[in-house]
Amino acid sequence: MKKNEISILGSGLIGSLMSIYLKKRGLDVQVYEKRADNRKVEYKEEGRSINMALSDRGWKALDKAGLRDKVLPLTIPMYGRKIHDEHGKTTFIPYGKEGQAIYSISRGRFNQLLVEEAEKLGVEVHFDHRVDEIDLRTNEILVTNPEGIQEKIPSNVIIGADGAYSALRNAMLKQVRFDYKQEYISHGYKELTIPATEAGEFAMDPNALHIWPRGSFMLIALPNPDKSFTCTLFLPFDGERVCFENIRDEKDLVGMFQTYFDDAFQLMPDLVGEYFRNHTSALINIECYPWMLKNAILIGDSSHAMVPFYGQGMNCGFEDCYVLDGLIEKLGTNVWELIFAKFQKMRKPNTDAISQLAMENFEEMRNEVADPKFLIRKKIETKLHELYPKDWIPLYTMVTFSDIPYSEAYAQGKLQKKIMDKVMSNPLITQNWNKLDYEDIVNQMDKAKAF
Ligand SMILES: Cc1cc2nc3c(=O)[nH]c(=O)nc-3n(C[C@H](O)[C@H](O)[C@H](O)COP(=O)(O)OP(=O)(O)OC[C@H]3O[C@@H](n4cnc5c(N)ncnc54)[C@H](O)[C@@H]3O)c2cc1C
Structure with a gap:
């Protein structure tokens, strides 16, 4: 049997974008997807959201693949949160500066578009092909085809983009010194x-x-x-x-x-x-390490499924594709083990950080946003950012409207929280938030960063 150059497991959002990047590098790319083709049959999105929020990291990865103009018409910009209280009164809290938005997009339609673009480039997507097992010694994947017959497919490189219940991760789980944690x-x-x-x-x-x-x-x-x-x-x-x-x-x-x-x-x-x-x-959170074994690597939810409260799972997975493609660009297509080793080392601290932030943001979304003081806190941080755009970037802005590594955003966010908690403990803050010594607050941040 012919050996595949690249086999990608899963044609979800992340597998599809990765297949586009790799095909553009002139590689032969075969994708195996257990579901039917959703352009031909309608399937139910069980356990997966119907629409999702796309933000700057996702756009950056789509830009590199030349896809912005095709994706944008499918989106609706959301400029902030609209908070509804129990009496139906609403309060609008902007996400960032004027014009900054996150974009609502239908998962099904978005996925179709990425698959279509991949196929136009020559990627072969094999729907109704379930990956059952992976032999990591020989780099062969065992796939059940639509006729119910199992095929063994040898492959030079295997990329597991097969989501939170990944078959590739299951194979890695049998290796010694593979760390794995899942939490519902x-x-x-x-x-x-x-x-x-x-x-x-x-x-x-x-x-x-x-x-x-x-x-x-x-x-x-x-x-x-x-x-x-x-x-x-x-x-x-x-x-x-x-x-x-x-x-x-x-x-x-x-x-x-x-x-x-x-x-x-x-x-x-x-x-x-x-x-x-x-x-x-x-809702599940999954952490594992390492993400690679020889020429096989996990990307997207297969390596770091997170809870959805920062709206970053897909954006982070797209960033995985962007970073991996950047390494391929730099190192070529003959040193996969080196590329994968560098990739996991670069990405793991960042995916750990965003997974943690996603957990913490649940408390903010379901509870803190209802507190009138939350609005004041956001106003103070917006003003700090206006006055000192480089020295004070609110955590949400770093995560959503920048490509600052998630781990750096996390660390800065912790320092900001300490300073803001002190500012907010002032009993008169609701009346005098506009008259604060903003320079002093930002100096505290500079000092905290220096330590
Ligand atoms: C309620 C909810 C809301 C969310 N909202 C957002 C949001 O607003 N913004 C955001 O950025 N993220 C959001 N996310 C996270 C986002 O959905 C995921 O991070 C993203 O879908 C991960 O993509 P993926 O391609 O890695 O995995 P998946 O989307 O799970 O795709 C994996 C693919 O692999 C296929 N597959 C699985 N096993 C096999 C196998 N054995 N053989 C062959 N194929 C296989 C599957 O059928 C699927 O097509 C949300 C998640 C949830 C649950």
């Missing part, structure tokens, strides 16, 4: 819909990410091009008064929505049907 958090999620109005318009402001923060739980909504919103309800599975386990019937559900999310409830005509039809999904 206490909360799960369910997707629901706010449809377009009868007049065919958006039922709420489409240029914001809507959040209904309620302490230990929350609802969010992102706009879709068909003028609907996809809402995601995050609740604990059990153990709290409001949790999935305690919503047994229509009465429980409607009661809960009327109490906590009444303005959204008024816009959800099929809430009951959707709630009991749609799957409740779990």
